Amino acid sequence: MQLEQAAKALKELGHPTRLAIYKRLVQSGSKGIAVGDVQQQLNVPGSTLSHHLSSLASAGLIQQRREGRTLFCTAEFEQLNAVIEFLQDQCCADELA
Template sequence: MDIDVIAKALKELGHPTRLTIFKSVIRAGYQGIAVGGLQEQLAIPGSTLSHHISSLASAGLLSQRREGRTLYCVAEYDKLQAVIGFLQDECCIDEMTRNIAESDQ
């Protein structure tokens, strides 16, 4: 995945309020959580919540679905896995390469 896409996702998650919102959306599961329920749960003013949701959506971390008059936030789990995978993919690779090189000597 493109490093700029990952950086944007991490930037948006780097804000405490957005991280709290995203964590609540993740906890809600695949059906998502109603924005009104999220607002009530986190005690965040509607305009502030809307701003943060928009930031998370622009990073591809969540999407929104309307059912009648209710707007739901749904986590984009594939995007979350891509961000986590990006960070884990090269975990300890330099150490392993160094150990292989040392064992060849």
């Protein structure tokens, strides 16, 4: 993962509402969760939720899919793992030198 990609992902997760939304999507696992359920559970207005989901999607942190009239969101676990690996990549390297 490049520095710019990691910075974008961390920037989007740095907003309290987006972080709460993302944690809820992570909790739902690979099956995802309906946007309406996220809205109800987190008490986020629809237009605000849409904006935050768009930001998370632009950072590659979530995917969206439509099933009939219902929009589902799923956390992109590969991207999440890539961000974590980016942060841990050089962990304690100075101690080993």
